[in-house]
Every structure is written in structure tokens, then in C-alpha cells.
Amino acid sequence: MAQVSNTRRSPFLAGVYAPVDDELEVAELAVTGEIPGALRGTFVRNGPNPMFEPKGRYHIFDGDGMLHAVSLDEGRASYRNRWIRSAGLMAEIGARRALYGGMADADFPGPDVVGDAGPMKNVANTHVIRHAGRILALWEAGPPTEVNPELATVGPFDFGGRLLGAMTAHPKIDPDSGELLFFGYSALPPFLRYYVVDAAGELTRHVDLELPAPVMMHDFVVTAEHVVFLDAPAVFDLEGFAAGGEMLSWRPELGARLGVMPRDGDARDVVWCEVDPCYVFHFLNAWTEGSHVHVDACRMEDMDIGLGDGPPPEGANGRLGRFTVDLGSGTASWEQLDDLPSDFPRIDDRRAGRRHRYGYVGAITGPSTGFGAFDAVVRHDLERGERAVCSFGAGHVVGEPVFAPDPGGTAEDDGWLVSFVYDAEHDTSDVVVLDARDVAGGPVARIHMPRRVPFGFHGSWFPAEP
Numbered sequence: 189m190a191q192v193s194n195t196r197r198s199p200f201l202a203g204v205y206a207p208v209d210d211e212l213e214v215a216e217l218a219v220t221g222e223i224p225g226a227l228r229g230t231f232v233r234n235g236p237n238p239m240f241e242p243k244g245r246y247h248i249f250d251g252d253g254m255l256h257a258v259s260l261d262e263g264r265a266s267y268r269n270r271w272i273r274s275a276g277l278m279a280e281i282g283a284r285r286a287l288y289g290g291m292a293d294a295d296f297p298g299p300d301v302v303g304d305a306g307p308m309k310n311v312a313n314t315h316v317i318r319h320a321g322r323i324l325a326l327w328e329a330g331p332p333t334e335v336n337p338e339l340a341t342v343g344p345f346d347f348g349g350r351l352l353g354a355m356t357a358h359p360k361i362d363p364d365s366g367e368l369l370f371f372g373y374s375a376l377p378p379f380l381r382y383y384v385v386d387a388a389g390e391l392t393r394h395v396d397l398e399l400p401a402p403v404m405m406h407d408f409v410v411t412a413e414h415v416v417f418l419d420a421p422a423v424f425d426l427e428g429f430a431a432g433g434e435m436l437s438w439r440p441e442l443g444a445r446l447g448v449m450p451r452d453g454d455a456r457d458v459v460w461c462e463v464d465p466c467y468v469f470h471f472l473n474a475w476t477e478g479s480h481v482h483v484d485a486c487r488m489e490d491m492d493i494g495l496g497d498g499p500p501p502e503g504a505n506g507r508l509g510r511f512t513v514d515l516g517s518g519t520a521s522w523e524q525l526d527d528l529p530s531d532f533p534r535i536d537d538r539r540a541g542r543r544h545r546y547g548y549v550g551a552i553t554g555p556s557t558g559f560g561a562f563d564a565v566v567r568h569d570l571e572r573g574e575r576a577v578c579s580f581g582a583g584h585v586v587g588e589p590v591f592a593p594d595p596g597g598t599a600e601d602d603g604w605l606v607s608f609v610y611d612a613e614h615d616t617s618d619v620v621v622l623d624a625r626d627v628a629g630g631p632v633a634r635i636h637m638p639r640r641v642p643f644g645f646h647g648s649w650f651p652a653e654p
């Protein structure tokens with residue numbers, strides 16, 4: 189397998205972002221501290237990990253998806269990692285080199301180069317969820333990719349042909365109904381589609397929605413009654429891209445709006461509310477209270493994902509706060525709730541769409557060292573306006589804190605947070621386990637990875653069968 193050695197072309201090939209070139213299975217990992225006995229299941233995290241030296245300019249969103257799974261049982265931990273073997277990656281494995289360019293270059297290989305693998309590689313590198321017994325690796329520009337519990341790639345999954353385009357990497361599962369709700373966006377009409385999948389995994393409904401312009405919409409949020417979309421001015425420019433310009437442009441003059449739709453509604457029912465131009469990569473949660481919808485999010489003043497040749501955009505991180513939508517007047521307001529640069533927000537998913545008290549984020553408490561390079565996990569008590577910080581210190585990068593409920597608990601914060609932490613000085617990674625009730629107390633366990641695990645995006649906790 190070719191090694192990725194050229195770090196000059198992209199800052200996203202060095203340090204915490206540098207890919208690994210192996211697939212491991214380790215039956216027992218070294219642990220410092222004690223893994224709670226009730227914490228039984230698997231933490232799976234997705235992320236970009238190019239198998240071959242990238243062709244052209246590499247962006248972190250381009251890398252082949254790799255899943256890292258840490259399974260916990262009775263205080264012991266095991267590890268496995270696997271690439272997602274997309275059709276595009278299989279063509280590259282056959283050629284023993286990269287055949288696809290990245291999103292910074294208009295380079296779409298034809299059938300003479302990649303056979304029937306298609307002009308775009310569905311890298312499936314952004315998130316991984318489990319719904320109706322299927323494990324799906326997600327990427328917002330294409331359909332999900334199913335993998336089996338051993339992380340072997342099954343292939344693209346289109347809900348029996350009912351998925352008509354791409355699927356966001358941030359679907360939401362309703363904790364009561366078990367429904368999977370999501371959207372897909374497209375640079376070609378219809379620019380936005382909303383989908384409902386029932387608890388059994390059957391895609392039962394889709395709604396086409398109108399937007400003034402095609403935009404990159406990374407996440408949305410759901411309450412028990414509504415779905416909420418943010419139409420932010422990160423606009424696709426296909427003509428400019430074909431002429432050698434950037435694919436996406438930030439156009440605040442077009443404004444931004446939150447769209448609130450009843451979950452069983454359609455395009456005619458959407459209430460659009462103007463908000464100041466902003467971008468949200470990730471929502472924390474939302475809930476409906478009478479005629480108001482409360483939407484907690486990590487909000488950015490603008491959006492720069494560093495598609496140019498420069499270093500990763502520093503400070504390109506959000507601030508946690510709350511939009512409040514008044515459905516009666518069709519207006520929305522924003523209140524910032526914390527001043528730390530923060531993103532990767534998570535809650536106890538059993539509260540999804542319901543009023544939550546606690547939120548957990550990755551945050552930057554020291555000097556910023558790059559895109560998404562958080563050095564701390566922060567617990568917010570949003571009822572009391574208090575925060576608790578677990579800082580890992582300079583030279584450490586912590587990922588998204590994923591909430592794993594305590595099966596014996598009843599309170600919203602009865603559980604643990606699991607996350608990867610990278611130590612730049614020693615070039616090693618751990619999975620840390622924090623008690624969600626005592627985040628400032630530091631890790632109750634550090635699970636030492638057999639070698640470092642690169643920066644990644646999102647993951648899930650899959651509880652073991654009781």
C-alpha cells in the first residue's frame with residue numbers, strides 16, 4: 189500500500205491529521221484508571237484517512253473514511269479499525285494510486301480511469317450511526333454506506349431505492365418513535381429534501397423543499413414536533429468551480445434564515461425566519477415549547493473551511509448559544525451562551541428533540557492550533573448557566589465527546605463521555621472516559637491505543653445488548 193508522504197501539499201496530512209496506513213485488531217488494550225463495569229458496548233468513530241498519496245490539493249473532507257471501534261466489556265477494551273471500501277477506493281486499490289482529485293480541484297475521473305465506480309468517490313468519512321439494525325457510515329454528498337458489525341464494507345445503501353439523492357451525515361433518531369429523520373441537499377434542484385424513515389428502517393416519506401439558492405447544509409435539528417433547517421449563505425457556484433474557482437462561496441449579502449416545519453408537514457408549512465448571516469456546522473439540540481422553538485447550536489459568524497492553499501483556518505470555530513424562534517411572529521433571536529470557541533456538541537441522545545439541561549462540546553481553552561483542534565471537553569449546565577472544563581493541555585487534541593448512558597441511571601447526566609485524545613509530543617492517542625456528572629474531575633479511564641488515531645469527525649456509542 190502506498191504511503192502518504194507529501195505533507196507539503198496540505199496541512200491536513202501532518203500531525204494529528206496525518207493518516208495511518210494499517211488496519212489493526214487488538215484484543216486487549218492497556219488501560220490507566222478503571223473502565224466503569226456498566227459501560228458495555230462499542231464506541232465507533234469515523235474520520236478521513238486517505239489510503240494513497242492524494243492527487244492534487246488535499247482537503248480534510250476528501251480522505252477515505254476509516255472507522256475506529258473501541259469495544260468495552262467488563263472493564264476491558266479491544267480495538268479494530270477498517271477503511272470503508274467504497275467503489276472509488278476499490279478502483280484506486282486496483283490501480284495502486286489515487287485516481288480521484290479532491291473537492292478543491294474540479295477533477296472527476298471518467299470510466300476509462302475508474303470503470304463503473306463513478307466520477308465522485310463516496311468516501312463515507314463523516315459519521316457512523318446504527319438504526320433498525322444497520323450500521324451506516326455517512327457522507328453528505330452521497331448515500332450512506334452500510335458496514336457490518338466487524339466494520340467490513342457491505343456497500344451503498346439507498347433504502348430500497350427510495351433515497352433519491354444524498355443524505356446528510358447528521359440524521360436524527362427520535363428517542364420515542366425510533367424514527368430516523370434526515371435531509372439531503374444538492375447543488376441542482378431540488379436543493380433540499382426531507383426524509384422520514386420508520387423505526388423498522390422503511391423510508392416512508394420525502395418532501396421537496398425550496399431554497400433561493402443551492403447551499404451547503406451540514407446539519408439540521410429536530411424537536412418532538414418540528415424540523416428546523418438553517419439556510420445559510422454558503423452557496424455552491426458550479427459554473428465558477430468549472431472555470432477553476434472555488435466550489436463554495438460565502439455570500440452574507442444573501443442573508444440567512446431558519447426554516448421551521450411540522451414533522452409531518454410539507455413545503456407550504458415552513459415558517460422562514462430571518463437571522464443575521466451565520467453558519468452552523470453542528471446543532472446541539474432543539475425543543476418546541478408552545479409557539480416557540482429553542483435551537484441550541486455552535487454558531488459561526490461566517491464559514492471558511494480552508495479550501496484554499498493556506499493553513500487550516502484558525503478560530504474557525506463556533507460559539508454555543510440559543511436561537512429562539514417565535515412561530516407566531518415569524519421572528520428569531522440569538523443569544524450567545526458561552527464565549528469559548530466550541531464545536532462537536534453532543535447531548536444524551538435520549539433527550540433528542542426534548543428540552544435538555546446538559547450539553548457537551550469540544551472547546552479551545554489555550555492557543556488555537558488548527559481546524560477543529562480542541563484541547564478540552566466542556567460540560568454545560570444550561571439551566572444554571574454553569575460550565576465544567578476538562579482541559580487536556582497544550583499539545584493535545586480532543587475529539588467529539590460522545591455520551592454513553594449509564595444503563596442503571598435515571599438522571600440526564602447519568603453516563604459517561606468517550607472521546608479520542610491525541611498527544612502530539614508522544615504521537616500517541618487514548619480514548620478517555622469522563623464521568624458526565626464530573627467532567628472537571630478528569631478521565632476515570634484512559635484506554636491506550638496501539639498507535640495514534642488521526643483526527644476524525646463524528647462517532648456513536650452502540651450499547652451492548654443487556
Ligand SMILES: [Fe+2]
Pocket residue numbers: 314357358406469470645646
Ligand atoms: Fe459534522
